[in-house]
Amino acid sequence: QVQLVQSGAEVKKPGASVKLSCKASGYIFTSYHIYWVRQAPGQGLEWMAIINPRGGSISYAQKLQGRVTLTRDTSTNTVYMELSSLTSEDTAVYYCARDGASVADTLGWYFDLWGRGTLVTVSS
Amino acid sequence: QSALTQPASVSGSPGQSITISCTGTSSDVGGHNYVSWYQQHPGKAPKLMIFDVSKRPSGVSTRFSGSKSGNAASLTISGLQPEDEAEYYCSSYTAGSALFVFGTGTKVTVL
Numbered sequence: 001q002v003q004l005v006q007s008g009a010e011v012k013k014p015g016a017s018v019k020l021s022c023k024a025s026g027y028i029f030t031s032y033h034i035y036w037v038r039q040a041p042g043q044g045l046e047w048m049a050i051i052n053p054r055g056g057s058i059s060y061a062q063k064l065q066g067r068v069t070l071t072r073d074t075s076t077n078t079v080y081m082e083l084s085s086l087t088s089e090d091t092a093v094y095y096c097a098r099d100g101a102s103v104a105d106t107l108g109w110y111f112d113l114w115g116r117g118t119l120v121t122v123s124s
Numbered sequence: 125q126s127a128l129t130q131p132a133s134v135s136g137s138p139g140q141s142i143t144i145s146c147t148g149t150s151s152d153v154g155g156h157n158y159v160s161w162y163q164q165h166p167g168k169a170p171k172l173m174i175f176d177v178s179k180r181p182s183g184v185s186t187r188f189s190g191s192k193s194g195n196a197a198s199l200t201i202s203g204l205q206p207e208d209e210a211e212y213y214c215s216s217y218t219a220g221s222a223l224f225v226f227g228t229g230t231k232v233t234v235l
Contacts, residue, residue: 044127044213044226044227046226047223047224047225050223050224061222061223062222095169095170097170100181108176109156109158109217109224110158110175111170112172112175114171
């Protein structure tokens, strides 16, 4: 079954870091880029970062530069997203999503497969 | 990078057609054909409805169609059904360092 399975909900204190996982299955992990997108309560979608699991190249949204780090483990088909220096404004559901282009190292710039999301709550 | 502009809400009766607009700039919507649309029901992950301006993924109803003119893209839902009630977001690749931008979102209500 083609899917992205995300890790469970997290509660963190301001200033802490959080590391979320996104495990791919049912397709060739290195053939599709993975994005991270977040959604604050009652708000819209915000693109955060993208990683090419094949070569490891990464791009981050300017707003989050320096606070977000993507890594991947090709042995377990998993992408990790770490966000540091958390504030209440980072409270959101964090989604990983797959780029729709099926040719390795190319981008379709759309998300054809989504994880169910991980709720991160930042509260003192 | 500013979000793409969408109307906050659009409504229609069952069977009617509605259109949701998505306005950007020549750096995003107007400059590329990488416009996509997503449907999101409450508490659920978004679902891809349209990509590359007007292409429909397998399994998405033909009642959903997309188009673009200049710096504005549109999603049309024809034969509106109760299950179409949801939030809809457009998105686009954008030139420059931002790379990607979403729309502000539109709440579709089926009356």
